[in-house]
Amino acid sequence: MTGLLEGKTALVTGAGHGIGRGHALELAKHGATVVVNDLGTSVNGEGSGRDADAVVDLIGARGGKAVADYSDVGDEQQVEELVGRAVDDLGRLDIVVNNAGIVRDRAIWNMSAADFDLVMRVHVRGTWLVSRAAATRWRSEAKAGGGSVYGRIVNTTSGAGLLGNFGQTNYGTAKAAIVGLTQTLSLELAGIGVTVNAISPGGVTRLSATLGGDRKALEPDERPEDEFDPKDPSLCCPVVAWLASPQAGHVSGQVIRAIGEEITLMDGWSRGATISNGGTRWDAEKLGARLATDVFRTRIPGLRLGS
Structure with a gap:
């Protein structure tokens, strides 16, 4: 374990599999105590389970600290309780990584309003609710203290939101909305010292594997650490760990695309x-x-x- 995030507490949503799982493992690797949140649904948002437990066990086996949480990020009360538990039980909350997401891909003429609404609920409402719960507590801490706090929010967008993708009018719209949310939050929280950025990751995950082709989703821990696989969804995770660290206190309101061996700063609407x-x-x-x-x-x- 290294000390880049030593003493920090991080909440990662949708951390049971894929990119979120990679984030949780990476943050714990650098010393953070991680709240591993995952409702345990299918890629379509159906059902529930305790997928977070396996990630907590992995972190523990590697010498890190983590606790599991099974809250629904689209449920206001559950989110408030989730963030409250993180603060009360672990003593603090420093980092929020909003990663939870589902897909319900169809061309618009085949997509139901329910498909659109559920994807928006998980991605946009979920990101907003978790960010609001954290921001409210950070603002109270800042007012009670010296006017600022240590706070990091890293949201998740995608190429579908930045560039568009056929069959994903719900998912692409949600991911584009998250960029707007990120930029606005960065302005609102700057006064209390909180940074807000977005990551656009790549790789083959349970979600992207549904797009077809020769795609097999492997978990980040299923790949040898000394091998480079451009399809590895956890290749973006070191960027997230850095954004969550004290080193990145000067970076906010940015969208960073991290796919394979490349890191790209997105210019956005200029x-x-x-x-x-x-x-x-x-x-x-x-x-x-x-x-x-x-x-x-x-x-x-x-x-x-x-x-």
């Missing part, structure tokens, strides 16, 4: 080409030519530049 009409109202019939040449850098057949 200002591109801009045109002005000099304080007069635009004419829709004339607007196309300006947009084509000055914004989209395309050409309209028969249009003479400068005309």
Whole structure:
């Protein structure tokens, strides 16, 4: 065990399998006590179980400290109790990694409203509820103390949210919403010293394996530590551990894509080409030519530049 997160307490949601499991193992490796949260559902959000227990046992076998939790992150009361237990039983909560998620992939003409609502409930509502519960306690601590606290939130987005993906209007929308939540939270919590960032991971997990093809989901602990596998979903976990550490106190409101051997800072919605009409109202019939040449850098057949 190393000491990058020594003395810190971390809550990781959806930590029973895949990326969340990797986060829990990585945070514990660096000295954090980890609350391993997992409702134990299927990838579609059905059923429940005690999947978190296996991760707690793994952490314990490696010399770390962890406790299991089976709360539903979409349930307001359960989330409040979960965060309360972390603070009361473990003495503090320093790090929140919002990772819980499910998929219900279908093209929009085959997707039910229930498929959309449940995915949004787990990803967006779940991330918001856990973040709110932690933020409320951190703000109270800051007001009672010196005005600031140690707090780290790391949310989870994906390529589907950043770039889009066929058949995932629910999942992609949820993951895009989490980016907006991350940026807004980073502004609201900056005054009390809390950083909020998002990670966009890759690799083959139980969720991504449902997309088809030759995909077999392996847990992070099922791979030899000395072998590099670009499909390993836990390759992003060291980035999360760093974001959760004191070293990353200057980083907030960022989206980092960590897939395989590459780490990429996403630029997001930045200002591109801009045109002005000099304080007069635009004419829709004339607007196309300006947009084509000055914004989209395309050409309209028969249009003479400068005309």
